[in-house]
Amino acid sequence: MRDGTPARPASGDPYDVIVIGGGNAALSAALAARRTVRRVLVLERAPVHMRGGNSRHTRNVRCAHDPGDTYLSGEYGEDEFLEDLQKVGGGRVNVELARFTIRQSKHLPAWMSTHGVRWQQALRGTLSLARTNRFFLGGGKALVNTYYDTAERRGIDVRYESAVEDLVLAGKRFAAVVVRCGEARTVIRGRAAVVAAGGFEANLGWLKRYWGDAADNFAVRGTPYNDGAVLACLFDKGAMSIGDPKGFHAVAVDARAPKYDGGIATRLDAIPFGIVVNRDGLRFSDEGEDLWPKRYATWGGRIAEQPGQIAYCIVDAKTIRCFLPPLYRPVQATAIADLAAPLGLDQAVLVGTVEAFNRATAGNTAFRPDVLDGTCTRGLQPPKSNWARPIDRPPFYALPLRPGITFTYMGVAVDERARIVGRDGEPFPNLYAAGEIMSGNILERGYLAGFGMTIGGVFGRLAGEGAAADARV
Amino acid sequence: MPASDLFQEAERQLIVCNACRYCEGYCAVFPAMELRQAFTGGDITYLANLCHDCRSCYYACMYAPPHEFAVNVPQILSEVRQESYGRYSWPASLSRLVTSVPMTAAVVVAAVAVVVAVASLLAGPGRVLSAHVGPGAFYQIVPYWAMVAPGVAVCCYWVGVWIAGGTRFWRDTAATGRAPAPVGAVAGAVWEALVLRWLRGGGPGCPYPREHASYARIVWHMLVFYGFGAAVASTTIAFIEQDLLDRMPPYPLLSAPVVLGTLGGLAMIAGTCGMLVTKAQSDRAPASGPTLGMDYAFVVLLGLASLTGMLTLVLRETAAMGIVLMIHLGVVAALFVTAPYGKFIHLVYRFLALVRNQVEQREADHHGPA
Numbered sequence: 001m002r003d004g005t006p007a008r009p010a011s012g013d014p015y016d017v018i019v020i021g022g023g024n025a026a027l028s029a030a031l032a033a034r035r036t037v038r039r040v041l042v043l044e045r046a047p048v049h050m051r052g053g054n055s056r057h058t059r060n061v062r063c064a065h066d067p068g069d070t071y072l073s074g075e076y077g078e079d080e081f082l083e084d085l086q087k088v089g090g091g092r093v094n095v096e097l098a099r100f101t102i103r104q105s106k107h108l109p110a111w112m113s114t115h116g117v118r119w120q121q122a123l124r125g126t127l128s129l130a131r132t133n134r135f136f137l138g139g140g141k142a143l144v145n146t147y148y149d150t151a152e153r154r155g156i157d158v159r160y161e162s163a164v165e166d167l168v169l170a171g172k173r174f175a176a177v178v179v180r181c182g183e184a185r186t187v188i189r190g191r192a193a194v195v196a197a198g199g200f201e202a203n204l205g206w207l208k209r210y211w212g213d214a215a216d217n218f219a220v221r222g223t224p225y226n227d228g229a230v231l232a233c234l235f236d237k238g239a240m241s242i243g244d245p246k247g248f249h250a251v252a253v254d255a256r257a258p259k260y261d262g263g264i265a266t267r268l269d270a271i272p273f274g275i276v277v278n279r280d281g282l283r284f285s286d287e288g289e290d291l292w293p294k295r296y297a298t299w300g301g302r303i304a305e306q307p308g309q310i311a312y313c314i315v316d317a318k319t320i321r322c323f324l325p326p327l328y329r330p331v332q333a334t335a336i337a338d339l340a341a342p343l344g345l346d347q348a349v350l351v352g353t354v355e356a357f358n359r360a361t362a363g364n365t366a367f368r369p370d371v372l373d374g375t376c377t378r379g380l381q382p383p384k385s386n387w388a389r390p391i392d393r394p395p396f397y398a399l400p401l402r403p404g405i406t407f408t409y410m411g412v413a414v415d416e417r418a419r420i421v422g423r424d425g426e427p428f429p430n431l432y433a434a435g436e437i438m439s440g441n442i443l444e445r446g447y448l449a450g451f452g453m454t455i456g457g458v459f460g461r462l463a464g465e466g467a468a469a470d471a472r473v
Numbered sequence: 474m475p476a477s478d479l480f481q482e483a484e485r486q487l488i489v490c491n492a493c494r495y496c497e498g499y500c501a502v503f504p505a506m507e508l509r510q511a512f513t514g515g516d517i518t519y520l521a522n523l524c525h526d527c528r529s530c531y532y533a534c535m536y537a538p539p540h541e542f543a544v545n546v547p548q549i550l551s552e553v554r555q556e557s558y559g560r561y562s563w564p565a566s567l568s569r570l571v572t573s574v575p576m577t578a579a580v581v582v583a584a585v586a587v588v589v590a591v592a593s594l595l596a597g598p599g600r601v602l603s604a605h606v607g608p609g610a611f612y613q614i615v616p617y618w619a620m621v622a623p624g625v626a627v628c629c630y631w632v633g634v635w636i637a638g639g640t641r642f643w644r645d646t647a648a649t650g651r652a653p654a655p656v657g658a659v660a661g662a663v664w665e666a667l668v669l670r671w672l673r674g675g676g677p678g679c680p681y682p683r684e685h686a687s688y689a690r691i692v693w694h695m696l697v698f699y700g701f702g703a704a705v706a707s708t709t710i711a712f713i714e715q716d717l718l719d720r721m722p723p724y725p726l727l728s729a730p731v732v733l734g735t736l737g738g739l740a741m742i743a744g745t746c747g748m749l750v751t752k753a754q755s756d757r758a759p760a761s762g763p764t765l766g767m768d769y770a771f772v773v774l775l776g777l778a779s780l781t782g783m784l785t786l787v788l789r790e791t792a793a794m795g796i797v798l799m800i801h802l803g804v805v806a807a808l809f810v811t812a813p814y815g816k817f818i819h820l821v822y823r824f825l826a827l828v829r830n831q832v833e834q835r836e837a838d839h840h841g842p843a
Contacts, residue, residue: 049539056535059495118677120498137675138533139495145532149685263535265492265542325510327492 014189015041015157016471017464018177020164020230021196022046023053024140024453025435027147028460029194030156031115033468041188042151042158043179045197046225050261051160052144053198054222054407054436054452057263059140060133061112061457062450063105071109071119074131078102084132088446097442100416104458109134112457116146128293133450164197164230167431169237172422174431192430192467195420196460199408199436200228201248202260207405210246217309219253221267221404224260231411231437238422240413243440249447250300253404255310256328262404269323270399271299272387273369274315275357278306281340281349283357288386291372297447300403311401312343314354317393322369330397339398356380358390365389407452409440418463430470432463476556483517483549489542496530499675501665501830502550503530508837519646521553522819523826525671527679527690531759538758551761558767558818561638568814577770580811581777585803591619592799601795608721614795615802627809634813639821646829658831665827669694682755689751696744697775703737704779723789731786738783745776771816777804 016037019030022044034040044051067075081102086093109119118137122130129135136143151158159181166178168187176189200206202224207215235241257266272292278284285302289295303311320330333339336354340347360380366373367389377384412420412433419427420438435456442455487506490496497503502524509516528547536542559568592601592615605613612620665671669691672679677686711730714720724730749772752765781801788794811817 049537118675120675135498137498137677138529139535141535142529142533145684258541261535261540263493264495265489265536321510324494325488325491327489 013039014176014191015039016191017041017467018043018188018190018193019196019464020177020193021053021198021435021437022051022158022160023055023196023198023435023456024058024143024147025055025456025460025463026053026194026196027144027151028457029196029432029434029464029467030151031147031154032461032464033194033471034151034154034156034464035468036465037468037471040156041190042156043162043164043177043188044158044160045163046223047161050223050225051148052141052223053226055144055456056141057222058136058143058450058453059264060129060135060450061105061108061453062133062448063108063454064102065106065109069109071121071134072131073122076132078106081105081132085443085446085448085451088448089443090446092444092446094442097416101442101455101458104462105454108454108457111461116150117143118146129449164233167193167230167233167237169428169431172238172426172428172431174428191471192432194432194434194460194463194467195230195234195412195437196433196435196456196463197230197437198223198226198228199411200231201226201405201408203227206232207248207408211304214304214309217402218250218304219255219257219262219266219402219404220260221251221253221257221262221406222260226407226436228408234412234420234433238424239428240421240423240425241410242413242438243409243411243444245410247409247440247445248301249297249406249409250304250403251296251406252299252303252311252313252401254326254328255400255402257402257404265327266404267296268313268326268399268401269296270313270315270319270326271296271401273319273322274313275354275384275391276311276313276401277345277350277353278311279308279345281345281353283353283382284311286382286385288376288384288388290386293449299401300405303401304403309403312345313399313401314339314391315397315399316391317395318389320397326399328399330399332395332397334394334396336391336396339396343398343400354391357384357388358392361388361390407436407439409444411437411440414438414441414459417466418459419466430467432467434459434463476560479549479552479556480514480517483521483553484512486542486544486546486549487512487517487520489536489544490530490546493536496533496546499529499533500525500527500671501827501834502546504834505830508833515645515647517553518557518642519826519829521550521557522642522646522822523671523830524550524554525669525679525823526551527672527674527681528756528759529674529680529686532680532684545759547759548761551764554819554822555761555764555767557642557822558814558816561642561822562814562818563634563637574766574770574773577774577807577811577815581774581804581807584806584810585800588615588799588803588806591615592795595619601799602792603795604790604792605794606723606790608723610723610789610794611798614798620802623806624809627806631809631812635818635821638813638818639825642822643825643829646826654828654832655835658835659828661831662824662827665831666824682751684756689747693744693747693751696740697748697772698744700737700740700742700744700779701775703733703740704782705737707731707734707737734782735786738779738786741775741779742783745772745779748772749776767816770811774804774808774811774815778808 016039017033019026019042030040030042064078064081065076120135120137162179162181164177165180168176174193176187179186202220204215251267253266271287276287331342337347337351340350360377364375366375372386375388377388414433415421415427418432420431420433421427439455491506502520526547530546534544536544559565562568672691674686678688680686681690707730781804784797785801788797
């Protein structure tokens with residue numbers, strides 16, 4: 001083949017590399033492996049229209065770069081990238097692996113382009129990330145489609161609706177996978193494997209171990225297929241766990257969002273412009289703490305701690321147009337008191353909360369939505385530190401909010417070659433991990449937009465190349 | 474579906490899109506949508522006609538069916554577009570009648586029959602079926618006045634309906650004010666139309682006929698468009714030669730009318746055939762059924778007009794010329810008659826939508842994001 005990919009032999013032999021999973025990390029691994037070995041298999045659990053795991057819902061990848069990139073403005077150096085990571089991770093960052101990831105991220109866009117990925121010029125709507133993140137033309141599903149097309153053209157086998165039920169190991173050596181497809185169960189042998197099967201955020205039963213019944217009220221923003229079955233299997237086989245089991249990335253989504261797969265459209269950006277009350281009609285957190293892109297990832301967790309895991313954002317006619325138009329129609333009323341009944345809140349408490357807020361913001365008129373405007377409450381607990389103006393111009397609007405869980409942090413430990421490490425501290429010699437299932441190695445908590453795709457791309461390639469090297473021995 | 478349901482459904486889908494915005498790099502529709510918080514009927518009509526049906530957004534959409542959000546923007550906007558063609562045409566009932574394949578076929582047959590009847594009446598069947606050469610040979614079959622007078626009449630009617638429809642479209646889709654568009658915006662829109670800027674899927678081409686990006690559609694469309702342009706130029710030059718310079722057709726093979734007409738005709742034949750083949754192969758999931766019929770009718774008619782035109786040229790010194798010429802004139806007449814109602818009017822509304830988009834994007838650049 002013209003890119004130097006070796007030709008494929010007839011079937012029957014074990015696969016050189018088996019990739020478990022079907023998102024960005026998995027396909028990066030498969031494509032990287034296929035550059036040097038013949039038989040590569042991708043086992044995607046989902047049907048075709050749902051392929052790609054949570055990568056379907058992504059939009060961009062964070063990359064360090066020098067100035068002069070057509071698709072990115074300005075410069076984004078390795079040190080600044082690491083600082084950003086440490087700010088959100090609060091010290092729970094593996095600096096060595098993070099530095100490696102960041103350095104490799106510089107080469108990621110070119111590698112992705114050679115595998116067919118198309119990019120989007122920065123537009124008005126993407127400006128807040130235009131310097132740090134490269135946007136896929138059409139978003140994550142377009143990226144996933146492109147990778148599957150490229151995989152098909154390069155002769156990579158892809159099996160859909162194929163769930164891995166077990167891994168067959170000889171000692172610590174990977175030998176085969178047990179795959180269920182419909183009623184049929186087959187054993188497929190391989191010389192090396194890459195596990196890129198995502199986290200366990202769609203497994204509410206598993207989440208309940210750490211969150212109790214509160215997990216029943218979470219919306220899962222991404223694929224319903226990330227139930228952590230392969231992660232659990234790896235733990236059974238003696239893989240070392242890494243990351244806080246309770247650690248997750250969750251944002252505030254509309255409470256009317258679908259239980260699964262609601263994606264980007266269900267998130268709400270109204271919070272900094274109004275107040276948020278819980279089921280008891282009381283405020284519980286500073287809505288104006290910082291610019292929204294820096295704080296929106298904290299609100300899923302904040303609401304998860306509230307009774308019933310529900311909250312209501314209340315804004316008035318002054319601010320209803322300050323944020324992206326919501327997917328679901330807000331509850332609307334001409335008086336605050338009239339919002340209480342449709343929301344099921346105690347009317348007197350709700351009116352009291354808004355009145356107290358309005359007293360603490362009386363006379364506040366300065367308002368700059370795009371900067372920390374310092375317009376804050378006086379003598380109110382909890383305070384609102386910015387954009388605090390009285391909620392007094394009808395009609396009034398309420399948006400019900402729930403935690404929308406995006407991904408989990410607990411995964412398997414890996415070494416610097418992306419090999420999975422056992423509880424004995426020794427790696428499995430030919431078993432690799434990439435993507436969300438190992439992202440806790442780099443960042444144990446906190447969220448940096450587009451960094452999950454960076455990890456998936458960098459470690460997908462690394463794992464795919466490593467597994468291919470093992471297969472050739 | 475009834476118009477009100479159609480607009481409600483389009484609005485429902487656009488609200489999902491406006492909360493997502495991943496597709497904004499593909500075309501002009503999504504950036505235009507982002508300038509709005511809510512969608513009036515005029516907005517939806519405007520966005521529907523701005524859409525070039527490139528379908529990139531459908532394949533990139535994680536909310537496409539079977540997702541419960543069931544977003545299929547190319548399909549719903551095609552349906553709105555077709556509804557708007559009917560709504561802005563006059564009389565609207567004629568639009569519904571003429572836009573189907575069987576009705577278009579009936580119009581063609583009727584038009585050819587009328588031409589044959591007129592020619593036979595005026596020239597006599599003997600003259601129609603014999604060979605003619607030399608200056609004015611065509612007019613031995615159908616006299617010049619009998620060719621031009623009905624042609625001009627139908628053209629006036631056609632252009633009149635287009636102008637009336639375009640005016641109402643422009644008025645209804647105005648978000649604010651009714652000021653005329655600045656020259657720069659019109660020039661920008663002309664450029665976008667000439668290069669088909671929004672039929673490129675944001676760079677890689679559109680996923681047509683199926684989900685892989687390709688330039689098939691833009692190439693076929695360019696061939697038809699510029700082929701049609703060459704045919705119009707050929708006719709115009711022929712008119713000048715004949716009526717202003719007193720040189721009677723047929724013109725020599727290397728004359729401007731024949732060369733332009735030949736190139737245009739061949740381009741249109743290739744383009745329409747390409748369109749028909751890709752359309753037949755195309756994925757039905759993002760398509761709208763009723764629109765397909767209208768598209769086929771128009772493309773076939775254009776293809777027939779160019780094919781019979783070319784045959785007239787090739788056979789012009791034989792006895793078959795009379796029959797072929799009459800069929801050609803009949804097909805062209807049918808093209809003219811259906812022009813105010815069929816797919817041909819996309820030219821008007823899409824161009825006006827491009828102008829509207831240029832105007833509002835320039836304003837947005839000037840004032841900052843909404």
